[in-house]
């Protein structure tokens with residue numbers, strides 16, 4: 001990484017997070033607890049994949065080397081991916097999926113809401129679409145986290161385990177580095193740190209209704225947004241990229 | 253419609269005349285037991301096929317080779333889940349609960365379309381399924397939109413509307429492969445080789461071997477015979493295969509100048525019946541996956557039930 | 573609906589009504605099971621409005637619907653048959669008069 005174009009890097013971060021989370025949500029197809037939830041989770045996956053297409057297509061244009069969204073999605077290595085790590089963790093049980101959706105979508109809806117005022121017209125337009133989608137995901141996940149937390153003893157335990165597992169990874173969403181700083185200064189990106197308090201308030205309100213609690217803040221892993229991932233991402237990509245890599249000349 | 257007060261054999265007669273006259277039967281109307289039983293069997297089987305049918309294509313969602321294809325496939329498989337739900341609700345109007353139908357599927361008592369017991373070995377199978385299996389399903393389903401039972405007919409109208417993109421995306425996918433690299437072409441041909449005969453068998457046993465057909469036709473549940481629908485599909489698919497420049501795996505396939513239809517070679521009905529009996533290559537896996545999803549989700553369904561009960565109790569307390 | 577409308581370990585059946593466009597009535601779209609009304613709306617959104625079919629959703633517990641009995645059809649609806657003067661086509665007007 002010699003000279004980083006912060007806008008290109010930003011598009012990858014947004015696009016990769018959407019793509020990897022979409023891939024995880026898509027894993028639920030024909031495995032959900034009810035057929036109705038199967039349809040809902042596919043809808044959420046479709047929203048994420050749609051966002052990924054837009055962000056990565058724009059990334060390709062910003063880069064200007066003729067790479068389209070598929071070239072970026074299918075022909076990069078794991079260390080070239082820029083998604084936040086919370087997106088790549090295995091789908092886990094239904095509680096894990098819903099808690100992750102709650103943490104991420106609440107963040108993303110606030111982020112995109114502000115990003116609609118971006119000085120970058122393309123990003124502002126994508127945010128306008130993504131904002132509503134993420135607000136719906138957050139609402140849907142919130143209702144389910146409450147049902148699970150305040151449901152049975154088993155569901156409560158599973159939901160609490162999911163909160164404990166995922167909570168440390170949420171912090172990465174609010175961290176900023178030089179790339180983010182450059183984008184915040186030019187008004188391209190909102191400063192996530194500025195709404196962390198509001199986000200925390202919403203999460204705590206849902207968890208309270210769910211009779212769940214937040215763990216202590218201690219370990220705060222990060223690195224996904226600069227290419228340092230968990231062990232899980234390489235497997236996800238190996239599966240996702242298998243065809244374009246096996247047949248590099250093919251068009252599908 | 254039939255008057256509740258009529259004498260029993262008079263009622264059956266009135267009913268037959270009513271449906272023969274192209275009238276609709278609604279859930280609260282009187283209907284012969286056999287009519288309701290036939291419908292429950294057919295509609296629930298149809299619903300189960302939609303649900304189990306998600307699996308073979310779902311197998312490729314995480315490996316779809318472009319983001320566009322991934323979104324299309326996800327949306328397509330999702331539609332099938334929706335079709336399953338429309339059909340379960342149609343069957344429920346006949347006093348059979350969804351729990352019961354799902355239990356019958358998982359116990360193996362209820363059947364579903366045999367075609368979904370074949371494996372999807374390559375990406376081309378996703379195309380072949382959309383093109384041939386959804387193509388065959390459409391041929392089967394369009395007449396069902398005029399079925400005499402109102403809720404089934406209305407569900408099928410909804411299904412058919414959504415179904416139209418399924419076949420097209422499959423054909424388009426096959427087209428991309430058949431115009432692609434030599435490996436992609438071979439993939440497309442191989443998929444057609446494996447899916448052709450199972451697709452032809454989707455219309456069910458030949459007419460002389462289909463005991464319930466005549467009654468279903470009289471009741472206007474069924475509009476065309478298995479063999480007529482099959483022929484319609486074959487005539488359509490032959491032309492489409494030509495457009496794809498791939499070859500239907502039937503050396504005896506030839507155009508019959510006299511009838512104006514394509515004649516096929518012998519259909520292997522022994523294989524068909526073996527798969528119906530549960531001996532298809534993926535029969536056990538499909539069922540095992542369905543049971544696993546259901547069992548893995550039990551705690552979620554229980555949680556939602558418990559939460560709803562708590563909420564009701566809390567609301568009553570506030571009201572009191 | 574004459575059955576006890578229970579499924580999914582006791583999840584009641586809901587009837588779903590969708591308003592497809594601003595200004596139109598809600599129209600019955602189908603039914604579904606849900607543990608509570610909120611879930612019924614969530615499910616209805618995903619099951620019945622995947623193709624922009626909706627601008628508003630109503631869900632009603634199926635057992636809250638009272639239906640007219642089929643055998644009353646004659647008594648309830650036949651009297652309207654004879655009141656053809658309620659329909660605009662009952663009236664003859666000259667072809668060249670517009671806006672009628």
Ligand SMILES: [Fe+2]
Pocket residue numbers: 302331332335411415
């Ligand atoms: Fe379908």
Ligand SMILES: [Fe+2]
Pocket residue numbers: 332386389415418
């Ligand atoms: Fe389909």
